[in-house]
Amino acid sequence: MKELQILGFNSVDNDAKAASLQLTDKNGIQNVNILIGDHEMGMLGLALNGAKTQRPTTYDLFKSLCESAGYAIKAVLIYNLKNGIFFSKLLIKDADGKNLEFESSVSDGINIATIFKVQILI
Secondary structure: OOEEEEEEEEEEEOOOOEEEEEEEEOOOOOEEEEEEEHHHHHHHHHHHHOOOOOOOOHHHHHHHHHHHHOOEEEEEEEEEEEOOEEEEEEEEEOOOOOEEEEEEOHHHHHHHHHHHOOEEEO
16 A cells, blocks of 8 residues: 555536546655545645634534544545546544444545545555
């Protein structure tokens, strides 16, 4: 597995309301481009800049729930590409130390990784 970092993002198609998120490995050798929705991209921009909203976002709510329940997000794993769609899962440790995996959209996973400050793996 390789750790990926967010390199940047660009608006691609205003009609499709999508943006291209560029990820790269630490050596800059492997680049991954993922199309994500404008809303998820906006939330990612806020998280990357450490901006706070007046009301909690869905990701803030998720973080509060995990922390209250004693769940620790360990990483987000992008593990498959099928028919042009990336698949990812959240790697979590519960309050009893048990390792759990939950399917996630890649855009949600990357937002969660950014908010929790954990690795994005591929």
